[in-house]
Amino acid sequence: MYDVAIVGGGPAGLTAAIYARRANKQVVVFEATNCGGQIINSEKIDNYPAAPHISGLDFSQKLTEQVEELGVEIVYEQVQHVTGSYGDFQINTDSGECHAKTVILACGTDTRKMGLEREDELTGKGISYCATCDGHFFKGKDVAVYGGGNTALHEAIYLADVSRKVYLVNRRDDLRASADLIAKAKKKDNIEFVLGATIDQLSGEKKLESVTLNTGKKLEISALFVAIGRVPNIVGIVPGLKLDANGYADSDDSCETNILGLYVAGDMRNKAVRQLVTATSDGAVAAVAALDQLNNPTPRDERYKEWLKLYKIAGIGLKEGGLAAAKVSEYMGIDYPTAVKYIDALDKINVAHSDLKNPVGHSVKIGSLQDFPNPDGFDSREGDEFLESL
Numbered sequence: 001m002y003d004v005a006i007v008g009g010g011p012a013g014l015t016a017a018i019y020a021r022r023a024n025k026q027v028v029v030f031e032a033t034n035c036g037g038q039i040i041n042s043e044k045i046d047n048y049p050a051a052p053h054i055s056g057l058d059f060s061q062k063l064t065e066q067v068e069e070l071g072v073e074i075v076y077e078q079v080q081h082v083t084g085s086y087g088d089f090q091i092n093t094d095s096g097e098c099h100a101k102t103v104i105l106a107c108g109t110d111t112r113k114m115g116l117e118r119e120d121e122l123t124g125k126g127i128s129y130c131a132t133c134d135g136h137f138f139k140g141k142d143v144a145v146y147g148g149g150n151t152a153l154h155e156a157i158y159l160a161d162v163s164r165k166v167y168l169v170n171r172r173d174d175l176r177a178s179a180d181l182i183a184k185a186k187k188k189d190n191i192e193f194v195l196g197a198t199i200d201q202l203s204g205e206k207k208l209e210s211v212t213l214n215t216g217k218k219l220e221i222s223a224l225f226v227a228i229g230r231v232p233n234i235v236g237i238v239p240g241l242k243l244d245a246n247g248y249a250d251s252d253d254s255c256e257t258n259i260l261g262l263y264v265a266g267d268m269r270n271k272a273v274r275q276l277v278t279a280t281s282d283g284a285v286a287a288v289a290a291l292d293q294l295n296n297p298t299p300r301d302e303r304y305k306e307w308l309k310l311y312k313i314a315g316i317g318l319k320e321g322g323l324a325a326a327k328v329s330e331y332m333g334i335d336y337p338t339a340v341k342y343i344d345a346l347d348k349i350n351v352a353h354s355d356l357k358n359p360v361g362h363s364v365k366i367g368s369l370q371d372f373p374n375p376d377g378f379d380s381r382e383g384d385e386f387l388e389s390l
């Protein structure tokens, strides 16, 4: 049984591993391909404190070496599922199962696909999602970059030095990228901006030969580099994990999710800034939260008695207690309606609480009832009896 299992060997996951291992915990990192994450594709990192001009590859290698020297086990396997709860999570990989008391998910994001016909068929035959990886195959050719964010602008600037001509196609007239990158791209006289246009069709016999825009214009190109944002990598790995509308994992300031003992770090988290520095920061915060949980091993029922006392004192109403009931149900292994009855037995006044700390310092998120059914016909005396029986 590991103390901490980390899913994902990018900057967030590896930083979490450093913090957890330095606290003498048994730590395992699961990584499906190579450690390093997407930063490995960055030619140069200029915004990480005290490491100016380092390449993404060097950064990743140094970080991986640091983790290995500390004695963290790295397992190169794809994680299929994470189930269970604090104290005994089961992590299923392609080849087996392992157990850990806490889990930190740091699976990152994957490139967003255009969703066009023939996109899969032509990937690797003219369609690429990484200019620094594949740009050199198109030396002296005409190419296009799709997107208007920082990634797209970085790719266009890189390709301008490799290819003959670069079309930068973006769906809006405005570019989302930072002003310095836009200025740099505008200085390259072989970059042509094609703004306010979407790519609607991909053509070519055995490889990509042209794309057609919604304006009807056709661009004759040998390669299209797609950089239209990213999507989180977690869908379906953890049943019951709360996600936002875009599929990013919800978590509080300590990176704790709706599942006790399960944390998220890095780009897959619902947050405002997705940068290398915020990924490593998340890794540290998530690991410290996991260590706190491991070092305060209140038995599950004891923990819940404490929480419930707190609810009673706070007089949390049924409406505000919807999520509390879900937590009670999850941790005490009782069904949801019974948990609601129990919480309702403690319902004295309706007070809005957005975030309470339980006695061992963990956030109890009180959501609205809209996500939960509102059961009828309960007798609050039953709840009192239930409370007494604990």
Ligand code: NAP
Pocket: 047, 112, 114, 146, 147, 148, 149, 150, 151, 152, 154, 170, 171, 172, 175, 176, 198, 227, 228, 229, 230, 273, 274, 275
């Ligand atoms: P991004 O900032 O989300 O930009 C995505 C671009 O693709 C936008 O122009 C967007 O248009 C467009 N787009 C999104 N969905 C589309 C669709 N379905 N069809 C056509 N176009 C679509 O993504 P990113 O450039 O990959 O960057 C991701 C994060 O990493 C950002 O926070 C970025 O700042 C950060 N990053 C930072 C650096 C750096 O040097 N500091 C480098 C790379 C990335 P709209 O603008 O209309 O939405």
